[in-house]
Amino acid sequence: MVNIGNIQLPDFPILLAPMEDVSDPPFRAVCKANGADLMYTEFISSEGLIRAAAKSRKKLDVFDYERPIGIQLFGSDVATMGECAAISTEAGPDLIDINYGCPVKQVACRGAGAALLRDIPKMVEMTAAVIKNTHLPVTVKTRLGWDEGSKNVEDVAERLQDIGIAALTVHGRTRVQLYKGEADWRLIAKIKDNPRIRIPIFGNGDITSPEKALEYKNRYGVDGVMVGRASIGYPWIFREIKHYVATGELLLPPTLDERVAMCRMHFDKSIEWKGPRVGIFEMRRHYAHYFRGLEGAKAWRTRLVDAETPDVVLEILQEIASSEAVPVS
Template identity: 70%
Template sequence: MSVKIGNIDLGEFPLLLAPMEDVSDPPFRYVCKQGGADMMYTEFISSEGLIRSAAKSRQKLDIFEYERPIGIQIFGSDIESMREATEIATLAGPDLMDINYGCPVKNVACRGAGSALLQDIDKMVKMTEAVVKATHLPVTVKTRLGWDDNTKNVEEVAERLQDIGIQALTIHGRTRAQLYKGEADWTLIREIKRNPRIKIPIFGNGDIDSPEKAANWRLEYGVDGMMIGRAAIGYPWIFREIKHFFATGEHLEGPTLEERVAACRTHFTKSIEWKGPKVGVFEMRRHYSNYFKGLPDFKPYRTQLVKEENIETIYALLDEITDKYSNIAPVTEMA
């Protein structure tokens, strides 16, 4: 049976690309869409920044036709600002609006936004209601299990937010206190999925980094789909590999060296197109080592790539990598 958010049909078991700050910009989303992501989100956008027309926040509203279906994710601590930001973001033409109640980082949570709202569910409910009323688009939410081990209140969150009109919920299987440490625990996510009151799609997030784990957890936890974040960085093929494993029970061979170089080149080209040459070159530097993980003696190339400022030289280096490593078998497992 297809999973639907409003009138968006996501197919039988969708794989979503998580919104990741400083990662899931349009160039990165482009390669993940090619890799098989069913739905994607912008980086999270500050509601205050949108209202002030801060350039960085406005730029994050850029979405492209090939990315659909795509959601714009916003966060904030003030209800009125969130309502206004929703109106602004809706005009950018996404397919849905998503609210971040999951971000654990200090400069978000300590300002009363992101996962901080897990400490004030009444306010979270009012804020969500304001967002739902401010847009004609479906509204979804991403959150965590709770603030810490003593306050795992996501079950109450799920019921109350469903009651005021959200149309899907993604739950990261950690508390705010855990940040990204330890292992994600999906048992509470399963409880929510089994709750007879819950009718909206429930997506699981946290630690999905291999086709086997995705297949096992799909059976074990019964979620409607999965959101993948860190495992897609430098490895956009994870989506197609999981889908292939679901369909056949067999591993798809990992990307060839040519595919890895091509994805890196595409990401680089899109980065320059979207951000301009200077910023595009600079922001691509964090991605090279991820694309070429596992290649022996790669360090000298990595050093050159992260220092180089000339675009043509970077393309030439990527060609050189193809020649040097062309006789190496594909890296089939993700590091």
């Protein structure tokens, strides 16, 4: 078992990464249905929570079927982050996660996300404020460092463990790299090998297949892996990784019926949570992923994106299920 505070996870858990405009409750529902062991909300702006901004407050929604579920916060002000930890705790998650890894300009240039990798004392102070304002386990997600010349994540890991974080996830790139190039997990392995480190260490970056997950488990010794972009439109990656790690056998890819059923579940949850207008609009970014590689996928995506009512979307999905499409060779 892997323990994060009082949360018990299976050996080598597979985590769903918090992804802005992706990891909402409808998406989390399909990932949980396929075996995700721990999930997080989209990252939530601490300043937005303090202002009671509707979008930020809506992201606090968590549901019992998602558990264990963490709320992820980001911000640049220590006191505000502490206050938001208390607000988030009231929403009833299982843990609070702090984002010290987001590389996008709009976040980092405001002194939040990966920007804290250039101010470790402030990162420590902010983390302590969050821990002080919640009874829940507090975890952190970060990167190797700001750039190639300042990879300081080993120091970060020790200092944050010393003030009480319950687990650490490290993305194997620097902030300057964004999402380019190959993730480097060697420093993640060094953290895990550090005899001072007692908390679970999870690796993130480039986990795109069951084979890679098992390879990285064996090579780098991490306690689990976090899957991000590879899960978009393909939530089956969680069950595939878990099965391969346990047995060494690859599962068959999802059938057409399974693809349609999972897309339908995602769509239904989207309508339920967001309402018809917003639910239909926000599902449009997912259709191409669900049917990628199948005959007629482009035409289906075009029709689904153009659909303006739930009934039309469901009719098209039923048509897809009846098409007997096969993967394009």
